Amino acid sequence: MNQPPLSSVSDQALPGIGHRYELRSVDGGRVVVVIHHSGRRDLYAFTPTGEEPDAVVTFTDSQARTLGAILGGAYFKPAVVEEIEAVIGGLLIDWIKLEPQARGVGKTIAELEIRQTTGITVVAILRDHTPVISPQPEERFQAGDQLVVIGRQEDLPRFERHVARADQGVSDG
């Protein structure tokens, strides 16, 4: 059977269909990925001795991208980043994600009076992969925004209540 060396990918055009990629796994098995012009992906898995695939699965374009991100380790990272808190000499840097129902969504930094109320400063907003660095007071938060904040550790819970928590009549405390 067609067995390219380890860690190399063989690439062939399939006329009228798309492209076929093949790579070997560490246990000697093979994986063949067929990318259709339509965006559909077929994934064929072969055991070391198998001539017929042991499993064939089909993905849509977006499912395939998700799988690719998971395999590449990229998909998992945002969750890790969210938990990162860097404390340097009492100064805290944190990442906070705004869920759609968060209090701060749809309001500007000025309207929320963030610095005055919580003592925390928003230094950047990660939005759709394009960061807004040093946002102006008129900047309006959107659902899904990832806020990079800086301040004293003890002020953070207040910031979370004020901006990130779900808006259910919580007072400004």
Place this chain on the structure above:
Amino acid sequence: MGDALVAIGGAFLAAGIFGRFGRRVGLPTIPFFMAAGILFGPNTPGLTVIEHPEDLELLATLGLILLLFHLGLEFSLGDLVDGGSKLLLTGVTCLALTVGGGLLFGFGLGWGTPEALVIAGAVGISSSAIVTKLLVELKRLANPESRLILGIVVVEDIFLALYLALLQPVLGDAEGLGDSVLQFSKAFGFLLALAATARWGARFVGKMIDTPDDELLTVCFVGLAVLGAGAAEELGVSEAIGAFGVGLVLAESPAAERIEHLVLPLRDAFAAAFFFAFGLTIDPGDVGHVAVPVAVAVALTLVLNLLKGVVAARLNGFRRNAAANIAFTTVGRGEFSLVLATLAATAGLDARVGPFIALYVLVLAVAGPILTTQSRRLGRWVMPERLFPPPANGQTPEVATTPA
């Protein structure tokens, strides 16, 4: 107007419902579209959706144009070059077998030389649509021989375009050798002119119709395809060649990939009308008269395809399973055979050609996929293992040619 619309809508719906049934049992749609046309046509008892096949003529012609346009659009010299000289050699050898066999058979029928040439093409060229669909649905795209099968189909597609030019004098009612040469030159020259446009003028044509707007792009490429087909017809070259040529030109334009996506739903709808309309012209009574020739042709095709599988596998260092897959996957006949049958009918060739090709396609488009699902087992029965000596190094030569 209303009754005409009811008829056309009924035709599409009948074709669609028949096709759905076919898909449910895992068969290609083409024979079912055609069967719907036969059953709901004027030649069979029961409900007649369309009394006169001419009522559907314009839609059917659009179907033929879009089929050939898409073929031209998909055509890529790059695919052929990537395959290397071995692919070309394999493809040409396979064609020589199947079309050559078809030609001998055609002359053997004794219906006349033009008829023999049309039958050679109809018997010799497999259906790209059926082959591609089979490989996807039987999940065989990972097999090493699948790439070879698709390559052979590409060679067949190119051959079809050239063959249409070659058939021009036959279909164009040429008289005498001089006239035949003239008509062939005209058709071939038309193809060459379009190929030259594709090579050097695609940028200009592309610029003319390329817009980021899908709506406008669709309107423009439909216009070009139909205009090209019509111009070809006016010049005395078949509309099929014209449409193929326009596809060839647009294949080289920057918008090619988008057009390929946009044309699919149009092609599917109008091609269904084409297959249905072809069915309308078939009288089951005539089919009975050609049953024996069809049976012989089907048997011959199976034998030639087995040979084709063995030869292609040997040339490329594949073993028996691969040979069986090549042989049976390419048995299906469909759109191209029916295009040739339609051109033959338009040219007024022997009236038996239409029913012959109809029944032949009906049998092989259904039998092909069924045989293909069992290709391994069938291969063990009919192909002796000793035909496939193991390669000296114990691996297929494919490995050696695969770039790391």
